[in-house]
Amino acid sequence: MILRKSILRQFKEKKFQYFGVIILLLLSIMLYVSMSMGISTLDNRNDQFKEEYMQEDFHMILANEVSSDQLEEWEKNYNLSLEERLYGDIPYNGNGTTLRLFSNTNKINIPYASEGKLPEEADEIALSPVFAKAHHITVGDEIDVKGRTLKVTGLVYLPDYIYVLERESDLLSDPNTFGIGMTTEHTLQSIADKTVTQILGNEASEEERNAFKSAVTENYSLLKWMNQEENPRIQFVESEIESSETMITTLPLFILALSVFMVLMIMKRRLEMQRKEIGTMKALGYRNSELTKHYMMYATIIGLVGSILGVTAGAALSIPITDLYSNYFNLPSISYFDWDPRVLVIGFFVPNIILLIMTYFVIKKPLQQSPLDLLRPKDTSKGKKSLLERLPIINKGSFISRFRIRLLARSKARAVYILLGVMFSSILLIFGATMYKGMDGIVDSTYKDIMTYNYAAHFKTLQQEETTKGESPFTVAEADIIEINGEKAKEIEQQSMIYGIEPDTEHIQLQTEDGKLLHSTLKNGVVLSEPFASALGLSKGDTITLENAYNNKTIEKEVTGIAKVYIGFSIYSERSEVNEFLGYPKGVYTAKWTEDKPDNSEDVLFIENKQDIIENFESTSSLTRYSVFGIAGFAFLIGVIVLTLITNLIVEENSPSISLFKVMGYKDQEISRLMINVYTPIVLLGFLLSVPIGILSIEQLMNSIVEQTGFAMPVQLSWLMILISLMIILFTYYVSLFLSRRKLKNVSLQEALNKQQD
Amino acid sequence: MSIVLWNVNRIYQSGEVNVHALKNASIEIPDKQIVAILGPSGSGKSTLLNVIGGIDRHDEGEITVHDHDLTKMKDKELTEYRRNTLGFIFQQYNLMPTLTVEENVEVGKELSQNPLNMKDTLEKVGMWDKKDKFPYQLSGGEQQRVAIARALIKNPRVLLCDEPTGALDEETGKKILSLLKYVNETYGTTVCIITHNNGIGEMAHKVVRMKSGEIIEHYYNEEPVDPEKVKWV
Numbered sequence: 007m008i009l010r011k012s013i014l015r016q017f018k019e020k021k022f023q024y025f026g027v028i029i030l031l032l033l034s035i036m037l038y039v040s041m042s043m044g045i046s047t048l049d050n051r052n053d054q055f056k057e058e059y060m061q062e063d064f065h066m067i068l069a070n071e072v073s074s075d076q077l078e079e080w081e082k083n084y085n086l087s088l089e090e091r092l093y094g095d096i097p098y099n100g101n102g103t104t105l106r107l108f109s110n111t112n113k114i115n116i117p118y119a120s121e122g123k124l125p126e127e128a129d130e131i132a133l134s135p136v137f138a139k140a141h142h143i144t145v146g147d148e149i150d151v152k153g154r155t156l157k158v159t160g161l162v163y164l165p166d167y168i169y170v171l172e173r174e175s176d177l178l179s180d181p182n183t184f185g186i187g188m189t190t191e192h193t194l195q196s197i198a199d200k201t202v203t204q205i206l207g208n209e210a211s212e213e214e215r216n217a218f219k220s221a222v223t224e225n226y227s228l229l230k231w232m233n234q235e236e237n238p239r240i241q242f243v244e245s246e247i248e249s250s251e252t253m254i255t256t257l258p259l260f261i262l263a264l265s266v267f268m269v270l271m272i273m274k275r276r277l278e279m280q281r282k283e284i285g286t287m288k289a290l291g292y293r294n295s296e297l298t299k300h301y302m303m304y305a306t307i308i309g310l311v312g313s314i315l316g317v318t319a320g321a322a323l324s325i326p327i328t329d330l331y332s333n334y335f336n337l338p339s340i341s342y343f344d345w346d347p348r349v350l351v352i353g354f355f356v357p358n359i360i361l362l363i364m365t366y367f368v369i370k371k372p373l374q375q376s377p378l379d380l381l382r383p384k385d386t387s388k389g390k391k392s393l394l395e396r397l398p399i400i401n402k403g404s405f406i407s408r409f410r411i412r413l414l415a416r417s418k419a420r421a422v423y424i425l426l427g428v429m430f431s432s433i434l435l436i437f438g439a440t441m442y443k444g445m446d447g448i449v450d451s452t453y454k455d456i457m458t459y460n461y462a463a464h465f466k467t468l469q470q471e472e473t474t475k476g477e478s479p480f481t482v483a484e485a486d487i488i489e490i491n492g493e494k495a496k497e498i499e500q501q502s503m504i505y506g507i508e509p510d511t512e513h514i515q516l517q518t519e520d521g522k523l524l525h526s527t528l529k530n531g532v533v534l535s536e537p538f539a540s541a542l543g544l545s546k547g548d549t550i551t552l553e554n555a556y557n558n559k560t561i562e563k564e565v566t567g568i569a570k571v572y573i574g575f576s577i578y579s580e581r582s583e584v585n586e587f588l589g590y591p592k593g594v595y596t597a598k599w600t601e602d603k604p605d606n607s608e609d610v611l612f613i614e615n616k617q618d619i620i621e622n623f624e625s626t627s628s629l630t631r632y633s634v635f636g637i638a639g640f641a642f643l644i645g646v647i648v649l650t651l652i653t654n655l656i657v658e659e660n661s662p663s664i665s666l667f668k669v670m671g672y673k674d675q676e677i678s679r680l681m682i683n684v685y686t687p688i689v690l691l692g693f694l695l696s697v698p699i700g701i702l703s704i705e706q707l708m709n710s711i712v713e714q715t716g717f718a719m720p721v722q723l724s725w726l727m728i729l730i731s732l733m734i735i736l737f738t739y740y741v742s743l744f745l746s747r748r749k750l751k752n753v754s755l756q757e758a759l760n761k762q763q764d
Numbered sequence: 765m766s767i768v769l770w771n772v773n774r775i776y777q778s779g780e781v782n783v784h785a786l787k788n789a790s791i792e793i794p795d796k797q798i799v800a801i802l803g804p805s806g807s808g809k810s811t812l813l814n815v816i817g818g819i820d821r822h823d824e825g826e827i828t829v830h831d832h833d834l835t836k837m838k839d840k841e842l843t844e845y846r847r848n849t850l851g852f853i854f855q856q857y858n859l860m861p862t863l864t865v866e867e868n869v870e871v872g873k874e875l876s877q878n879p880l881n882m883k884d885t886l887e888k889v890g891m892w893d894k895k896d897k898f899p900y901q902l903s904g905g906e907q908q909r910v911a912i913a914r915a916l917i918k919n920p921r922v923l924l925c926d927e928p929t930g931a932l933d934e935e936t937g938k939k940i941l942s943l944l945k946y947v948n949e950t951y952g953t954t955v956c957i958i959t960h961n962n963g964i965g966e967m968a969h970k971v972v973r974m975k976s977g978e979i980i981e982h983y984y985n986e987e988p989v990d991p992e993k994v995k996w997v
């Protein structure tokens with residue numbers, strides 16, 4: 007069809023409009039494809055690693071040694087698979103970095119060498135790739151560990167250290183301060199001050215696992231039992247995959263909606279501009295189907311160009327995203343294709359189908375009008391005056407204000423579009439700003455306001471020795487909330503702990519968000535950490551039933567407060583109560599908080615250094631902070647495109663009146679004020695609406711992932727942040743005003759006169 | 765074969781009032797002739813033409829065009845009828861602004877099974893040398909010539925022209941009229957010209973006069989005058 011030629015010329019003539027929607031579409035698809043491909047790669051690698059390298063179902067640490075006969079017997083009796091593994095923590099480099107070395111296994115948690123080979127001889131070592139990279143070590147290097155020279159034979163991944171955390175209670179992993187590696191049992195024993203034997207297990211059904219655990223508890227002193235479902239080193243990657251899924255679809259869908267909406271407006275506009283030509287063509291005998299096909303071509307081209315570019319860019323961008331993930335999660339790429347080809351198919355077809363269907367419905371009606379209707383000038387008086395225009399105040403004001411109101415009323419779709427576009431950008435901005443503030447809040451309130459100790463020493467056995475000044479004893483054990491107000495509680499996947507503390511301790515200051523100290527309430531009940539309360543929907547006054555994992559005893563307690571501890575699922579009670587609950591002798595404790603660094607004696611299981619945790623958090627959260635700037639930039643980009651497109655469309659639509667104004671002697675600036683600045687209140691309204699929506703949505707998001715991540719975020723937005731966001735939005739708006747003013751300048755005076763001919 | 769209208773009525777309902785745009789109009793438009801439809805503004809000329817052209821529906825009466833009974837046709841059949849039989853020329857040229865002269869004529873050509881030759885047609889209307897220009901680069905008269913070429917190239921049996929000279933000056937207008945006469949003579953196309961310029965009636969074989977929706981008079985010219993010699997009013 008010869009009409010096709012007109013499409014390309016139209017694209018050229020209205021470069022900006024079509025380019026703009028194509029970019030929007032591209033961004034949406036790119037975002038979807040890159041993030042989905044990143045996540046599906048992650049998912050596939052995780053599944054493969056888990057299965058082929060026999061990830062553990064659980065592991066435990068016993069206080070005493072177990073004979074290999076005993077292990078075999080257990081394997082037989084409980085129909086499971088068990089294997090011992092040794093590990094030890096070794097200081098590396100002397101600046102606080104810890105290297106955790108493991109012995110080899112061949113049944114469970116089988117190490118995967120991605121480069122080189124696993125250590126076989128004495129003084130050989132393999133390191134995790136992330137740690138090696140962070141410390142500039144390559145395969146073949148010789149490194150110095152505690153005065154010994156070890157040869158790096160390879161890079162290694164462990165199936166139970168996918169998210170490399172030093173302690174399970176840690177939030178973020180930091181290869182600069184902690185890493186894992188593998189060496190021979192002999193080398194490990196000779197360089198580590200102290201080694202721990204873990205018993206790894208898998209291939210058990212849940213009942214068998216539970217039965218096994220009870221049996222072990224009866225005969226042995228169980229220092230630690232960790233199920234795979236509660237192990238953050240294994241679970242974090244899975245919760246990341248799960249929680250990303252909503253983001254991956256909602257954000258691109260929003261942008262897709264914005265771009266489809268824009269295409270529809272442009273198409274409507276095109277049809278309106280060409281109504282007479284369409285009428286003439288129909289009079290000449292063009293069929294509806296032919297004209298529909300012609301106008302569908304616009305959407306087809308936009309869709310194809312946008313989706314092909316978007317899918318390509320997304321696929322390319324997924325590579326650095328996958329790299330980024332592989333810095334977080336230690337997953338080997340076992341097979342060549344890790345990504346899911348479905349992502350490409352969805353990324354290509356879904357936007358095109360949506361775009362084509364929507365366009366079809368929008369152009370169908372105008373094209374089906376009779377040729378005669380199309381040939382007549384559009385009857386504007388036919389449409390009743392809108393409610394807005396009939397308001398008495400409107401008809402009083404000056405000509406200018408009447409003109410502006412009419413413009414607003416006549417192009418409601420544009421006003422709605424501006425509102426949505428501004429809201430989208432503002433919500434993104436506020437989302438980012440809240441994240442930014444929230445990161446600070448987590449550290450400040452959890453580690454500075456509440457946890458006033460410097461170190462925590464956890465012991466292998468129950469302690470009785472009096473603590474000295476500057477120390478506070480506490481008892482900590484695994485415990486679950488099984489009932490709330492008499493009804494069965496939702497099961498939390500992650501480990502939850504009960505802390506028995508001294509009410510008069512100075513080393514922890516349980517307080518509410520308003521700063522009210524909660525220690526005095528402990529005699530009446532228990533205090534919960536923020537994530538726990540929000541995951542289970544608990545508040546002050548609820549009654550909960552606790553069950554400890556040690557002897558399965560239960561106890562009923564009232565919740566007397568929620569402390570602004572934003573990390574972990576913790577229950578705080580009095581130490582005497584907790585000891586009784588656990589069946590421990592009076593006065594014992596399992597750990598102590600200290601101000602000075604405690605000695606690392608035989609009895610000590612591990613020492614927690616608060617400063618390390620904070621630094622670790624800060625260094626890793628800098629990534630989140632950068633991504634906040636990314637989000638702001640993205641919001642700005644979308645905002646500029648959306649607003650400029652729309653103001654452009656408005657200028658185009660009103661170009662006859664604009665040139666008439668020009669003929670009358672109005673200046674460009676005045677005309678711009680007349681037509682485009684009409685939307686300033688809408689921009690402001692959009693922003694104002696976004697503040698609560700942004701805060702609510704981040705609360706929603708945090709609540710929905712609190713169960714997997716185990717941390718809540720203090721959602722407080724400062725006025726400064728709101729102001730900065732508003733400035734960015736206004737800046738966006740003025741950039742688009744500036745861009746459309748150029749378009750306005752180009753509207754010719756002749757146009758007014760030419761149009762009069764019609 | 766010719767176009768025959770029998771007691772055709774068209775009533776527009778606009779709000780409370782009914783406008784009787786065509787009142788019992790009965791007329792025959794003979795094959796291969798030029799027919800001028802004259803009358804003051806609002807007398808129903810365009811309505812008559814649109815009804816014949818199948819872009820408007822009549823309320824009562826019968827219309828047959830070359831044995832097609834328009835009364836019974838569905839929208840789709842009307843489209844096919846226009847596609848195969850008719851050429852339309854409007855007072856406004858309605859050219860596609862993004863297509864060149866030649867391409868605009870191509871829009872008409874694509875509709876026809878046996879179109880005329882592009883070069884011949886454009887030469888006929890005197891636009892061959894401007895075939896690569898865009899509509900905005902043309903004067904009104906030139907644009908109208910392109911619109912005529914667009915209708916003409918289909919080689920239609922009937923050419924319906926609504927005020928084809930309405931926006932043109934005398935000299936250009938007359939050129940357009942000569943062109944229409946040439947088409948009529950060369951291809952045997954039936955040409956209906958609507959105009960409120962009474963002078964144009966002199967060049968037609970048959971003249972129809974309308975007033976307030978009624979056909980008040982119709983007659984044949986013994987000797988149609990050359991378009992160049994009509995009185996321009």
Ligand SMILES: Nc1ncnc2c1ncn2[C@@H]1O[C@H](COP(=O)(O)OP(=O)(O)OP(=O)(O)O)[C@@H](O)[C@H]1O
Binds near residue numbers: 776784785805809960
């Ligand atoms: N869609 C419509 N709705 C209501 N009334 C209409 C419509 N179209 C035409 N009319 C009325 O029908 C009558 C005939 O209109 P028509 O367009 O046929 O006149 P005309 O003779 O072509 O006039 P002109 O020379 O001004 O073009 C007029 O009174 C007009 O107002």
Ligand SMILES: [Mg+2]
Binds near residue numbers: 809810811926
């Ligand atoms: Mg008319």
